Amino acid sequence: MSTMAVPDVAVAPVDEGFWTRNRKIGAVLLALGVLAAVLFGALATDQQARFTLSEDSAGAALAVNGTFGAILFGVLAAAAGAALLAGVPKRWFTLLLGVGVVGFVLAFLCWQVSAAPTGQNFMPMVNILRGTFILALPLIFGALAGVLCERSGVVNVAIEGQLLMGAFAGALFGTMSGSVWVGLVAAAIGGAFISLLLAVFAIHYLVDQVVMGIVLNLLAVGLTGFLYERLMQTDTAKYNQPPRFSNWEIPLLSDIPVIGPALFRANIFLYLGLILVLVIHIALFRTRWGLRTRAVGEHPTAADTLGVKVLRLRYFNVLLAGLVAGVGGASYTLALYTFTKNMIGGKGFIALAALIFGRWNPTGALLAALFFGFADQLGTYLGAINSVIPSQFLAMLPYLATIFAVAGLVGKVRAPAADGKPYIKG
Amino acid sequence: MEPGEIHALLGENGAGKSTLMNVLYGLYQPDEGEILVDGTPLKLKGPSDAIAAGIGMVHQHFMLVPVFTVAENVMLGAEQTRGGIGGFLDRRRARREVAEVSERYNLRVDPDAVIEDLPVGIQQRVEIVKALTREVDLLILDEPTAVLTPQETEELLAVMRSLKAAGKSIVFITHKLGEVKAIADRITVIRRGKTVGTASPEASRDELAALMVGRSVRLTVDKAPAQPKEPVLEVTGLVVDDDRQCRAVDGVDLTVHAGEVLGVAGVQGNGQTELIEAIMGLRPVLAGSVSLAGQGIHGWSTKKVLRAGVGYVPEDRSVDGLVKEFSVAENLVLDIYDRPPFGSGLALKPDAIAKSARERIEQFDVRTPSADAAVGTLSGGNQQKVIVARELSRPLKLFIAAQPTRGVDVGSIEFIHSRVIRERDIGTAVLVVSSELDEVIGLADRIAVMYRGRIIGVVGPDTPREEIGLLMAGITPDAATPENAATPTAATPDAPTAATTGDTTDGTTGPVGDPDGTTAGPATEGPVNEDKA
């Protein structure tokens, strides 16, 4: 993305004076922290806000008085903001920003949990954590698909379509064969099918990649919707009762409190997703394939002059992305639900947001996906305790966060230089 | 080509040098004909074949990934891996290789530096290292000196000599005669895609130039002595940053008078572009002032500057000067479309636009199939004429032309030069920026030399080339011995002040470019500059 602003009028009091970016963020954080301390502190009740380490109200818990907690964490966030505003060294930036954001969220939670109806003043951490990961899962796969594509210079707006096609193919062939593994392979191929179209049209026919992505999403919605109505709805037992992967418990690790039950008693998709993040991250930055992929995404002509087969690598990566996203789609139908029309419902675009928010980096994308998943899970939780905060506004959070990110408010976001540009030899 | 030979390929812009070499490097496929290496015909399907055949190339536009380190760039395409199928990169070995090669040929390249942080000269050496690590025998250098300072050019020539000593053959593509004579063993001249002759380095410059362009060209421009009047453009203490927020213009003072041409000479990338863009309101002015006929125009929008009577030919016509998809007619009104008679209120007047286009096309000899042809289909020279026609079609106080004849055929060059001089003769102040020293010398009545964001000297057009060349390299004659006396000042009555940098740690430039006495503007000297900075 061309993050270069187009300065129009040449009056430029250059802002590299006192108000550096860090200071601006510090000021915002300070304001938010103060707001949290005052507002949340006032709204919170004297009830204990209990963060239980289990799936319900039972067991050990971290408990804090609601008002006190809200004020405490609000002040903490404000302090982090003040430190940034005062101009601490740059290396402290990430840490302080993290402290500030977490402090704000905790202050918010103290208020919410303490203000919940009596008997519900607790937040089951295992549930929240597990829900976060489950909701983040399609985002992780989707964002990885984005990383694979875009690092080699092909914009992938078709993540939504790839996930959807994966989910559909997984459900259809999983049901027909009765095997989860057949379903998984079919899902991967389904995702790759959309990828293939993207690759052929974007790389070979030089169709604009964003246009193609949008159209492919519609095609996927139409195709799966059509076949769903024609086949699955008429004979559910035959076409849409996919088998499911059961949860695998990992010895030892699953006994760790909170994390164990949340993460290590999960199904194959969670493990697969986390492993893929690791593998792709290492491959991208440590291997020949990764070096070439990044070169092709940044400066394809340079790569070409050194004998790297630009188009072939792009084809390969786009197809790989389709496989990954297809598996991500299967994480719906081969683990949780039966297929329904348009069941991805915009998750592909949140995955795109996670990709951008995570700066085209597998690990960054993972963190962004988890953050978005947490926002989603929090919405569900707040709905359950009848919070005054409408869940719709929490659902907006990922999108808002991304807008802030690309507007440069949370640091500079730089896409691979050749992202979206078709490569024409000569 | 013979081993250990430096073969210069000489030709004008667009003569086909680069295309030929791209074919040789396997990037383009030849339509017919064949390439012989050691007597056997070679079929190059791609660059990897060329590399395998021992041919390496340093492209005019560097083929380096900006966000990669030197080592990463060097190993790309020929990665050493360990760990079997995983294909893990052996970074240590790559770094060692870079260090070795750069030591052997005295290239001084740090393997861990990131490309985008490196100056152009070093980046070029990275390109050479890249080729050398692939153990090429034949190295093609495509216009390697276009972006270099004279000093860096010297260093490059030294590197080439050491490569030659090591038995490598070099094809050296350029259109600069001096360098060719300095280093080449053999010279092939190309014109319009054909070899028109070979020469030895002993051939005279005139001979070579004649071979290049096909007829003898006058590098000088016919013109009467200038009759400068009141100052029109006055720039004082100007400070401007480039796109990367690095200081590009660092305290420039300039004055251009009505009826004179001030030429700005300098190696590309010394702040000329930013200087002009700042005057045009395209780039923020951080300090200092710009005034047009006594009125401060810094901080104005580009539109307002243009309206105030400034004509501007930008340096890169295809990027900044023209909308290629637009017709010739539309491009001819690109900056006056909303002025009567072409537009009134919200409505355009297509008839007026078409009529004016027909007139301009005729007056400025624009060779186009019609006024409605997309301007992108025209030749470079005619495209440039469209811009010049547009800018010279309204009454101007100041005319700024940046690289007015870059990539333009000889006929168009003469035409454009004559229009520039004519504009001067009707009393417009003209500012010409060019990296072609000959052009500046030919056109200008006074020459300001820019180096590292400063004007380090203002000299007359009859100053010896060598002296200007030294200034371009940042070498100033000793400030203690003023050159005024030595410089012939026939062309400019108001005695151009000679090179005085005032040797500067901050923005206190001396009275450079400020022809004494004539300054009607505010008494702006160094101090003002300091205040703002």
Next chain:
Amino acid sequence: MTIPNPGAGSPDKEPASEAQAAQDALDNAERAETATATGAETATATPAAGKPVGKPAPGKPTEPEARPSLGQLFLANLWAANTVTVTVLALVLAIVVGAVLMIISDPEVLATYSYITARPADALNASWTLVSEGYANLFKGSVFDPEAFSGWLNGSNGWEPVLAPISETLTYTAPLVFTGLSVALAFRGGLFNIGAQGQATIGVILAALAGFLLPLPPVLHLIVAVLAGALGGAIWGFIPGILKARAGAHEVINTIMLNYIAVYFLSWLIVQKGIQDPGRTDAISRSVDGSAQLPRLLGDNLRVHAGILVAVLATWAVAWLLNRSTLGFELRAVGANPDAARTAGISVTRTYVLIMVFAGILAGLGGSNMVLGSTASALTPLVVAQIGFDGILVALLGRVKPWGVALAALLFGALQAGGNRMQSYSGISLELVTVLQALIVIFIAAPALVKAIFQLRAARAARLHTSLAKGW
């Protein structure tokens, strides 16, 4: 300044005649060259007219009869740009793929293929019946139903069923014209407005709020409601516009994100007190007052309403804006080359903001059509359907030219209207229409593919410029 030519003179530069100008407009250099070649000798000759009999008239460059007829222009245009051919063929390809989908998704028909070697007629017959019936219903639902016509002739029904398909088509066309124009306008300015969906959503919200919250007299109420919709779209367009201009944030990303923010805002809003229909518990708002609804054109039984007239007006306005206004000049210049536009004194940032605001207004108008027209009268989460995304397809299919967009919207409207009938009569899911639409645009976007499939001769216009956006 009229200074005679120095240097090399060019004798052949007779001022281009209008005929010549028209010729050139048809095609690129190749054609234009021939025009000048002949034009040099006989200044008035059209390429075809080499008649020595005609008056020589060397002095007069412009002659009325030298102007080629409209028909000639049209034919030449058709041949030169080849867009119509490609469009038709793309349509054919999409229909074929659609037929295949119908067959493979019908288990009974599919079953006949298991013994196709034994009795091929069975498979072919079954397939033909299925497909032809489906597409016949598509046609009957969108253009013309012969049964209704004969019914009208023999008096068994009135004239209304005869016009019903057209009415339906136009009803679905109107909002698509607006969103299509929205996307097309932005495209011409170099911006990819994926946010028409969100702009339409905010537009529909404000239009509906004005429609049931403001107590205004009939005509005024309608005008206010429509303008409110436009305002909503403008706001939602302004945000990515200003972010692009000030922070360089890519509009593709921001408009995508804003789409979803708008959807969540809508779904929150309609369950709020005072907005939600008091008689309902589900997510639906109160209904728009009758005084704020667009009048129906053909009586109460047919749904076509005044929105289609506004849409035609909007098409004309956008066409004028693009081609005949200074603003359009700026917009096109910025779209084609922002650097050159900036250098020529055009404020790129201002233009970006204006483009997005205008695009937003158009999409907002499309949104207001959805609640002030006849498709719905209250807000629901899905009230704007897919018109924003469909608008992207419409804009591409219409080659981002205003009248092309209007025609493309008509085609999509017809598909939608016919799809409804196909669904209820042949049981073929409406989703097939989405598939067809996507396929048409895919084929259009890659004309080279269509040409390869149909073995057309090498196209003269090498690549159709549907793609303008420049990635991230």
